[in-house]
Amino acid sequence: MIDERDGGLDRRQTLKCMLWAGTGVVWTVAGGVPSSRLIGSAKAAEGSFSFVQISDSHIGFEKPANPDARATLSAAVDKVLAMTDKPAFIIHTGDISHTAKPGEFDDALQLIGRAKLDVHYAPGEHDILDPKTRDAYLERFGKGATGGGWYAFDQGGVHFVSLNNVVDLKKNGLGSLGPEQLEWLEGDLKGRTDSTPIVIFSHIPLWMIAPEWGWGTEDSAQALGYLARFGSVTVLNGHIHQLMQKVEGNVTFHTARSTAFPQPAPGTAPAPGPKLVPAGELRKWLGVREVVYTPSPATLAVTDSDLS
Known part of the structure; x- marks a missing residue:
């Protein structure tokens, strides 16, 4: 499902993503002229860089929806290794593990480490089930992070912010950022010029997709208010294990597939949860995302591909 509403967005920064027969097709509009490419069919322009998003690996999950989540995460890493242009880094948008056991974390580190890339993480609710598992998560994935695991970094002119919206879950499991993190975010963004491209990544979506299922973040409006002055904002999330997109003003929201199981x-169902599909079709429902940044115009081209 793709929900696209331009909302007055500068056409040079509008991005539209489509799927065709399980293969990602990217549409980028620059100066009002659309162009498209299939996955891997074109290299990033000079001065550009790309990165990869993976999400919801759920290492430790061993149920009929996917008896071996380690194997499908490994397949995702294989897809990254096969990319013609080496990505600058990987971001993982949470639920690395299924039950936050140290062994699950360590297995994930070993599997993702095969890509031989820097990796930036945002926690999922499965990764920090209680304060003890939170410490185990931060020890492995959150070194140098602030507070409960949020931080920022810069790459090639783009400012990246990793947020944690899974600690103080609200009604129906809605995400929450909390006053301390919101204050930090406001301060982090103050030193950035309006023309700085911003990429926000967290586990639970920052827009209300299905509040009754906990698919949204209760206090996201305040965070988005801090982002309103920037010309290009991209928000990447996991949690819902499927592709959805929304454009609202200057912000483009993208959710990601899981590498473990669909939802x-x-x-279409009484509640969220692992969706059982025919075993031979599972990898069509799983995938990775490549994001390419080109300095001028400041467009982030998002390409999704399945694991089949």
């Missing part, structure tokens, strides 16, 4: 679309 039903909102309204």
Whole structure:
């Protein structure tokens, strides 16, 4: 499902993503002229860089929806290794593990480490089930982070911010950023010029997809208010195990596939949870995302591909 509403967004920064027969097709509009490319069919322009998003690996999950989540995470890493242009880094948008056991964390580190890339993480609720597992997560994935695991870094002119919206879950499991993190975010963004491209990544979506399922962040409006002055904002999330997109003003929201198992679309099942699909079709429902940044115009081109 793709929800696209331009909302007055500068056409040079509008991004539209489509899927065709399980293969990602990217549409980028620059100066009002659309162009498209299949996955891997074109190299990034000079001065550009790309990075990869993976999400919801759920290492330790061993149920009929996917008896071996380690194997499918390994397949995702294989896809990264096969990319013609080496990405600058990987971001993982949470639920690295299924039950936050140290062994699950360590297995994930070993598997993702095969890519031989720097990796930036945002925690999922499965990674920090209680304060003890939170410490185990931060020890492995959050060194140098602030507070409960949020931080920022810069790459090639783009400012990246990793947020933690899974600690103080609200009604129905809605995400929450909390006053301390919101204050930090406001301060972090103050020193950035309006023309700085911003990429925010966290586990639970920052827009209300299905509040009754906990697919949204209760206090996201305040965070998005801090981002309103920037010309290009991209928000990357996991949690819902499927592709959805929304454009609102200057912000483009993208959710990601899982590398472990799909979930039903909102309204198609009584509740969220692992969706059982025929074993031979599982990898069509799983995938990775490549994001390419080109300095001028400041467009982030998002390409999704499945694991089949």
